[in-house]
Amino acid sequence: MNMKTVNKVALTTIKIIAGLVVVILAFLIGRILIQGLPHISWHFLTSPSQEFIAGGGISYQLFNSFYLLILTLLISFPISLGAGIFLSEYAPKNWFTEIIRMAIEILSSLPSVVVGLFGFLLFVVQFKMGFSIIAGAIALTFFNLPLLTRNVEQALESVSDLQREAGLALGLSKWKTVIKVIIPEALPGIVTGIVLGAGRVFGEAAALIYTAGQSASTIDFTNWNPFNAASPLNWSRPAETLAVHIWKINSEGIMPDAAAVSAGTSAVLIIVVLIFNLSARYLGNKLYRKYTAAGK
Amino acid sequence: MDVGKYDLNDTAIMQFDPQEREMALTTNDLQVYYGDNHAFYDGSLQFERYKITALIGASGSGKSTFLRSLNRMNDGIARVSGNVWYRGLDINSSKINVYEMRKHIGMVFQRPNPFSKSIWENITFAVKENGVKDKHKLAEIVETSLKSAALWDEVKDHLNSSAVALSGGQQQRLCIARAIAMQPDILLMDEPASALDPISTLKIEETMMELKKHYTIIIVTHNMQQASRVSDYTAFFHLGHVIEYDKTKNIFTFPQKKATEDYVSGNFG
Numbered sequence: 001m002n003m004k005t006v007n008k009v010a011l012t013t014i015k016i017i018a019g020l021v022v023v024i025l026a027f028l029i030g031r032i033l034i035q036g037l038p039h040i041s042w043h044f045l046t047s048p049s050q051e052f053i054a055g056g057g058i059s060y061q062l063f064n065s066f067y068l069l070i071l072t073l074l075i076s077f078p079i080s081l082g083a084g085i086f087l088s089e090y091a092p093k094n095w096f097t098e099i100i101r102m103a104i105e106i107l108s109s110l111p112s113v114v115v116g117l118f119g120f121l122l123f124v125v126q127f128k129m130g131f132s133i134i135a136g137a138i139a140l141t142f143f144n145l146p147l148l149t150r151n152v153e154q155a156l157e158s159v160s161d162l163q164r165e166a167g168l169a170l171g172l173s174k175w176k177t178v179i180k181v182i183i184p185e186a187l188p189g190i191v192t193g194i195v196l197g198a199g200r201v202f203g204e205a206a207a208l209i210y211t212a213g214q215s216a217s218t219i220d221f222t223n224w225n226p227f228n229a230a231s232p233l234n235w236s237r238p239a240e241t242l243a244v245h246i247w248k249i250n251s252e253g254i255m256p257d258a259a260a261v262s263a264g265t266s267a268v269l270i271i272v273v274l275i276f277n278l279s280a281r282y283l284g285n286k287l288y289r290k291y292t293a294a295g296k
Numbered sequence: 297m298d299v300g301k302y303d304l305n306d307t308a309i310m311q312f313d314p315q316e317r318e319m320a321l322t323t324n325d326l327q328v329y330y331g332d333n334h335a336f337y338d339g340s341l342q343f344e345r346y347k348i349t350a351l352i353g354a355s356g357s358g359k360s361t362f363l364r365s366l367n368r369m370n371d372g373i374a375r376v377s378g379n380v381w382y383r384g385l386d387i388n389s390s391k392i393n394v395y396e397m398r399k400h401i402g403m404v405f406q407r408p409n410p411f412s413k414s415i416w417e418n419i420t421f422a423v424k425e426n427g428v429k430d431k432h433k434l435a436e437i438v439e440t441s442l443k444s445a446a447l448w449d450e451v452k453d454h455l456n457s458s459a460v461a462l463s464g465g466q467q468q469r470l471c472i473a474r475a476i477a478m479q480p481d482i483l484l485m486d487e488p489a490s491a492l493d494p495i496s497t498l499k500i501e502e503t504m505m506e507l508k509k510h511y512t513i514i515i516v517t518h519n520m521q522q523a524s525r526v527s528d529y530t531a532f533f534h535l536g537h538v539i540e541y542d543k544t545k546n547i548f549t550f551p552q553k554k555a556t557e558d559y560v561s562g563n564f565g
Contacts, residue, residue: 162409170422171399185412
């Protein structure tokens with residue numbers, strides 16, 4: 001075979017493999033949407049779930065998923081921003097830094113069910129938090145923190161050293177240079193990472209089953225005092241999320257329309273995750289253009 | 297290149313009489329090490345105020361390393377010993393407030409490195425951090441520094457557009473404007489025109505000639521025509537040593553050392 005033929009064969013093979021990935025993804029998403037979409041209605045999204053009769057919704061689960069996500073991000077983003085800045089800008093190149101990096105690497109490869117069990121034993125049992133949103137948010141933080149830290153670190157490292165020198169040569173302190181020059185420059189990458197991470201956190205089930213719990217306690221959407229047990233904002237109540245709901249219905253659901261509820265919930269979950277992913281791309285591109293292209 | 301070809305300790309370094317001429321910066325026995333690698337030896341040079349001094353030499357001769365030691369840009373990268381005297385202070389001392397010092401000794405780099413902000417913000421950013429908040433004062437600084445860098449006429453109508461959209465030559469002049477907006481004493485330039493086309497290069501050189509009325513300029517350059525066109529004094533670097541330092545005219549017409557002569561006449565190596 002001559003070079004040209006080899007090239008052609010290789011190119012075609014790669015194209016087929018890439019096409020296959022797209023087809024599998026399209027099939028999966030398409031199937032979930034086709035099965036689930038007919039069941040989604042305003043009523044489904046806004047009414048509480050039912051355990052024994054048909055016609056239950058997912059309002060609590062939907063709210064819980066978002067609330068958990070926001071709490072998780074509130075805890076994990078500041079920590080990972082600080083850790084990322086330290087690792088990228090300040091950490092000396094020595095064995096200690098290497099150990100930190102390795103620890104982050106290991107933490108990010110822990111199976112989420114292990115993270116969940118750890119959270120159960122430490123927070124739920126040992127610290128007597130009970131099945132609660134806050135225990136779930138902390139477990140999800142363990143899950144999210146290493147990836148977010150890596151993301152921040154990589155986004156900062158991708159900023160050219162020329163920019164650091166530019167800031168320092170103007171008499172700016174290192175801290176000012178990092179805060180006012182490097183972070184704005186890295187912002188598109190950081191935002192993309194946060195939103196993609198949010199998508200993963202949103203769909204997480206295993207880490208939550210033993211921490212945030214599997215029951216959706218009754219919430220009163222007119223009571224916004226976070227210290228009231230019935231308030232949506234109360235973080236010490238157990239809270240079932242969309243992903244946990246799907247898992248639970250499929251393992252022990254006894255309502256007559258279990259299959260339909262499961263399909264509808266799956267569709268909602270996947271739509272939200274898709275929105276996260278698409279908006280990550282959109283936001284990243286928009287920020288990138290805002291900072292680099294002409295005009296504003 | 298045959299390392300043993302020239303005697304690196306056979307040097308001819310011009311000395312100024314500080315009584316006669318005002319020195320902006322004086323180095324004394326400056327040595328630079330990258331880890332175990334001794335990159336620069338025994339730099340003892342005086343730089344006269346309001347003059348342009350060119351540092352020439354082949355790649356790896358240590359001229360950029362030397363230049364970056366003059367405002368401590370080698371901090372954290374290399375170990376620098378010796379003294380750099382500026383207004384009676386040894387700025388290579390660990391007691392020096394490096395950030396304060398760099399406001400007096402600015403730097404322009406080889407590759408244009410504007411911030412990904414607007415032209416206006418590029419110039420005012422560090423000035424504002426330095427405490428100037430008044431809008432009129434800032435506008436005045438933007439105008440004078442852009443005029444000094446010969447960029448004002450090209451950008452005055454779109455100061456709010458992104459600096460990254462400018463051409464390479466314009467970006468570099470913006471970086472010069474940004475450096476002089478801080479009103480430094482000394483401007484260090486590390487091959488400021490090596491990434492630019494001949495026309496942009498010429499503009500940068502004209503800018504430098506204008507700037508030397510108010511600033512002391514020390515420039516590293518690969519381009520010998522550039523050194524002979526713009527500089528008053530020239531130092532020739534070879535393998536981490538300063539071989540010869542003299543008036544530019546003398547370096548290019550009557551070099552005293554064989555290495556210098558071979559380098560400026562193109563018979564090097």
